Amino acid sequence: MKFLFQLIISLVVALNAPNLLALAPGDRVDNFQLLDQNGEAHELYYLSDMKAVVVMTHGNGCPIVRNALPTLKNIRDTYQQKDVAFLLLNANLQDDRESINKEAVEFSTDFPILVDETQLIAESLGVIRTAEVYVIDPKTWKLAYRGPIDDRLAYGAQKPEADAHYLTDTLDAMVAGKAVKLAQVDAMGCLVNLPESGRREAHAQISYSEQVAPILIDRCVACHREDGAGPWHMTKYEMVRGFAPMMREVLRTKRMPPWHADPHYGKFVDPRSISNDDMKTLVHWIEAGAPRGDGPDPLAKLDTSWSEWAMGEPDLIVEVPAYDVPANGVVDYKYPSTDNPLDHDVWVRGIEIMPGNREVVHHVLASVFDPSNGRQRGTLGNLGGYAPGKNAVPYPEDSGLLLRKDAKFRFQMHYTPNGKAMTDVTRIGLYFYEEPPKHSLDQLVIYDASLTIPANAKAHQGKVEHVLSKDIMLYSLLAHSHLRGRAAKITAHYPGGDEEILLSIPKYDFNWQPIYALDPPKFIPSGTRVVLDMTWDNSAQNPANPDPSKTVFWGDQTWEEMNVGWFRFRAADDEDRRKARLESEMRQSAAGSRQTQASATHRESNTSTH
């Protein structure tokens, strides 16, 4: 009888829901990836080995959330051993990663709180209030329950004990493989402001011609064009419309555009990322049915011919030995090498990499090494790298790399078969200085070859660190692991005690090996400890993992692992030190007196000699 009553209540609630697009039990929850308050990535469908996934909506300053959290913690402590995953989701307009982190620390909230900056995920869940739990069944990705944890809390009131335990009842049923009895209960919590939620008609007015196509041209067409790296070509509206649902999926899961640095840390040259606003425009337009609307089709009129040598005719062209790329399968990284044809030393001022076949060359790292001292390993990409959409690598002004006449070129070639067998001959164009430049580019490679990754470990961590022995201007950096790489972070611990994340890759993707170039380059004082934190996923949940049952050690092959940090820099001079000092003083006067210590350190390092 009581059950029937609850069923009626929940039906009434469902009918009265203010958001007509609200997700109802039985509806499918589409995949997404979001970063949490600590910058860690969480993808919903990664949790496919769980019995249930609980997502509770969160908001800073909401008393009902604060009251619900201890209960949720207790539930988690019991149910996480039963393969139930727990996440919080914050889509508040007024909250951001920093404020969420602050409140989490203050209230000892140790759940990952996913920050839904675009609100797209909350919109698709039909979020109305905070403190509502969504229980998702990973077998079907359907919503099994939405509503409060229990009936203990009310607005401004709470009972000492709950009478109805909605969440644990749901979880007990799911863990036991039984049907969930009560799938929806009216939730109490603070209303979340989602201004775009349910505005399908307004979103149908988004102009393909004036809003959507320009974003695609700016963010996607570098690869998704004739003979480009992308598997399909954005040549006209009809193509985009056909791929629209897939575009929505890759945008929500952050697979496209392929850019893996957390935008909260560091500023880089030519980031391939997409802004939150552009992402909203694309997804809202797709969700409104991807209408053509009026106006010309900018994609149809695009000149997509490939330019030869953007930096001009090279002084030397080096051919990478030809490689026959098969029609399908996985091609392991190739490491061809070739001799330097020059009979004299030259200073290189930049390179340009011209893939023989853009459809199959996924990336190239070009290096020179001196065969006499065998320093092959430490040269990963010291000349520069190619990733789709980026050919030219001009070096910083007045800086060059000395190419010795007896050096050898070595390449890391990543080929991705695309359905047709073809032969690739990639060319490297080199550009020389007439006079030796003021600065010599240098590189630092840090690695830990003693790594051991246990079988089935989901998040095994490794660390490499190095203390700089001179002041440097840092230009670019790269963190490298293989198929089991899950996340990487490079942090500078300054001598004054401050620390700064230089690069964070929350979801490492072995397929993409971009070199991250800092914009502008960064002065880093002697005594700074740079730390690379690598996380590997050796579990079956990592779709790239060739064998979760193997303990993995260091090795060149992709089924072995690496933990490598690479830095391109030059020695800093007095002018750099002067500028860095000025900048840090300006920052301090802006930030008040808190950082006086750091400036003292900068001054100290100026007087040290190298």
Ligand code: HEC
């Ligand atoms: C730097 C090159 C590059 C850029 C920029 C890029 N893509 Fe892609 N895209 C690829 C490649 C390569 C693939 C094939 C899968 C892979 O390698 O990850 C792909 C695959 C896709 C797919 C098919 C997914 C699949 O693998 O089934 C979609 C859809 C897509 N991209 C959409 C986009 C959209 C939308 C943008 C812009 C917002 C974009 N891409 C930007 C290179 C790119």
